[in-house]
Amino acid sequence: MSTDTGGYLQIGQVAERTELSLKTIRHYDEFGLVQPSARSAGGFRLYTEADVSRLLVIRRMKPLGFSLAEMKQLLDAVDVLDDETTTSDQRISAATYLLECRDKARDSAERLRRQLSYAEELTELLTARTATPLP
Known part of the structure; x- marks a missing residue:
């Protein structure tokens, strides 16, 4: 600091x-x-x-595809859960939104893992092709 x-x-x-x-x-x-x-x-x-x-x-x-508005809503939900003065209804709504965000993050992470796998496969293919001497 x-x-x-x-x-x-x-x-x-x-x-x-x-x-x-x-x-x-x-x-x-x-x-x-x-x-x-x-x-x-x-x-x-x-x-x-x-x-x-x-x-x-x-x-x-x-990188998981959340919009700025979704980011703000998630941060607001975290603030609600951290605030001991919020009502039960507010806490339930905030927790529900966090669960939705968790599911979206999980789905996005799986999609990115798949894309990474494709990129690695292509890299291996290109490495193998370029390892062969040119005529």
Whole structure:
């Protein structure tokens, strides 16, 4: 953690830790997916470990085909489940949505595994074909 920012991380540090670009992090901020927890005296975005964790969830969702709206809904559902003041109905609705997201993630992961298998098969085929000397 950076000591000159009072324990907060600057956006560049967050980008490095999450492997997301500055532009992407700013876009997620504009969309309301993750907002900086503070601002420096100069107006720079400052993030906490919890903010970094949210960004890592988003980063995991992106390759699985989740839209920004679905990402926001999932993060909101997590917040509902973490908030002890939410009603039983809110908690049930949030948990139900998380189960839907889990199923979508599982299906997407299976599709990606299949695509990876095809890519590996093609790579092996091309390696075998290029290993043969040309006439």
